[in-house]
Amino acid sequence: MELSLGGRDMAGASGKRSGATGRSWRCRMLGWLPGGVMMLVGGSIAATAWGYDLGSIDNMGPGFFPFVLGLVLVGLGVAELFSASGKAEVSSERPPVNWRAICCISSSLLAFALLINSAGLLPAIFIGVYLAMLSERPVRWISALLYSSALTAFGYVVFILGLGLPVSAVWW
C-alpha cells in the first residue's frame, strides 16, 4: 500500500558525507535520539514524582502512578536504544522541514495569544492571520492584508455578534 500524501517531495535533504557503513555521522547520532530522549523524559518525570507523596500500593499517593510511569518510560527508552528499528530507520527519505511555515505560524499563534487579552479580538485576528499568511512563498503582501481584513470582519460577525464570545473586540 504505497501512499505518498499530496505530492510531498520525497527526495528530502540528507546528512553529511556518508562513511564506510553507508550512513552518515549525523544519521548515526540521530539514531540514539529517540531512545535517549525517552529515557531523559522518563527520568525527569520519575524524579519529579519522587518529590510528591508516593504512598503505598494499597493507598496510592499522588506521586505513585507518575513515578511508575516515569520508570516505564525509562525502560522503554532503553528498549528503544537496543531495538533494530531505532538504528536502521533514520533515512533521508523525508520531506524537508518547512522552517518558514513553522516560524510564521508559531509567531501567528503567539501574537494571537499575546494580543487577545491586551488588545482585543480584532487586532489579534488581524495580526495573527497576517503573520500566518507570510508563510506562503511568494509572499503576497497586499492580498494578505486584504484577506486578513476580510477574516477579521468575518471573525467579528461570527464570534462577537453571532456567538457572543465574552471577549472584547478592541482595547478601547
Added chain:
Amino acid sequence: MDLLSSLQLGLATALAPENLIYALIGVLLGQIVGVLPGVGALTAISLLLPVTFYLDPTQSMIMLAGIYYGSQYGGSIASILLRLPGTPSSVVTCFEGYPMAQQGRPGVALLLASVASLFGSVVGLTILIAGALPLSRFALNFGAPEYCALVLMGMIGASIVSNGSQLRAIAMMVLGILLGLVGTDINSGAYRFVVVDELADGISLVAVAMGLFGVSEIFSSIGTASRRGKIPLSLKLRDLMPTRDEWRRFLKPGSRGAAIGSAFGTLPGTGAAIASFVAYAMEKRISRHPEKFGTGQPEGLIAPESSNNAASITGFIPTLTLGIPGDAVMALMLGALIINGIVPGPTVMTDHPTLFWGVIASFLVGNVLLVLINLPLIKLWVRFLSIPYWALYPGVLLFVSIGVYSFRNSVVDVYTTLIFGLLGTMLSRLSFPPAPMLLGFILGPMLEEYLRRSMLLYDGDLTVFFTRPLSAVFMVGACLLLFLPPISGWIRRHRTARQTRSA
C-alpha cells in the same frame, strides 16, 4: 421497556423537528469540517463542544453524533477529490477513490462512498440496538479491576494497531497518560506537574487535540498543498453514476467491511481508522485481482467506507453502556456527555431512555440525511474544493485559535496548542505516532482512578486482576496484544533466515 417501544420513543425523539434540525446542522457542519484537511471529527467536536453547552443533552448528542459521521464522509470527499484525507479514517479512501477521480469519475467514487457509508451505518446500528441491552446488563458485572483491565487492554490495543514501531506507540501512550495526570490529583488535592497556575485544572484536551493534529498538519501541508494542480472534472449526471457492474460488486465488500467495522467499533481502544485499514487489507487479500488495487477498484473503496461508518456507530456501544470510549473522538463525546451531566454506564439506558434511544434513532436519520443531502450536493462539493490552500489554512488557524481560547477563556491554552503543534510535527518526523498519546491523555486519569480503587479495595493485591475471571480475560488479552506481534515477527524472521540459509 421493551425494544420496540424503545425504538418508537427513539424515532419520535429523532424525528421531532428541533432534533431533526440539529441532526441536519451536525451532519452539514461535520461534512464541511471533515472536508478541510487537517481538521477532522476531533477538531470539529472540540470546536463545537462549547456550543453544545447551550443545548439540552439530547440535542447536543444528536448534533455531535451527526458531526462525527458527517465528518467521516467529509473526510472521504477531500480524500477522493484532493488526496488530502480530512480524517484519519479517510486515509484508506484515497487509495482507490483518488485514482477513480483522476480517471474523471469523482462523482462515482463519491456516490459509492456515501451509499457504502449508509450501508455500514445500518449494519452497525442493528448491532448497536441488538447488542446494547445485553451488553449493558453484562456490564453490571464490571467492578473496578475489570474496568482497569479493560482500559489497559483498550489502550494497548489502540497503540499496537497504528503503523510503525509498537515500542514507540506504547511510549507515546505512556507520555499521554502522564500529560493527562497534570493538574490537581483528585484524591489528595495535590498539584502535579503544575508549572503555571492555569494548569491546575489540567491541560486542555481541546488544545492538545488541535495542536497535535490540526496545527502540525498545517505545518506540513503549507507549500506542498498549493503546488498541486487542478483536476479536470465533468459534472454531467451520467458521469456521476456508477455502472451496473459496479453496483453488482457492492454487496459483498460492503458486508465484509461492515462486519469488520462493527467488531472494531465495539472493542474499546480501536476505532474507525483502524477498521478501515483492516477492511481494505482484507479486500485486497481476498480479491482475485489484487494487483489492480490502487487503480480505482470499487471494492477497495466500498469496504473501508462501510467499515468506518459501522465502526463509528458501534463505537458508541462501549461509550454509552460501559463509559469506556473506543477512540479519541468517542472520548470527547464521553466528555460531552459528562459535561452535560450524564454519566455513561450500564444505567444510562434506564436513567435516560429518551436520550439513549433518541440518539440511536438519530444515527439512522442522520445517515439517511447524509445520503439525501449529498446526492445534489456532489457538484457543489467538487467546486468548493477548488478554494486554494493559501486561503484555507488561515481560516483554519483562526478557528483553532479562537476555539481553543474560548474553551476556558485561557491564553495558556493557545500556547499549549502551539507547543503541541510543534511537538506533533517533531514526533511524526521521528516516527512517533501522535494518536496513542491523545488516547493515553484521555484515558490515563481513568486508568489511575480504577487502579487506585482496585488496590484500595483489595489491599494492594495485584493478583486480583488475574483472579477475577472477567478481569483475567482482559489482562490476558492485553498481554496477547502486547507480546504477540513482536513474537510472531521474531518467529517469522527466524524462519526466513533459516530458509535463506538452507537455500
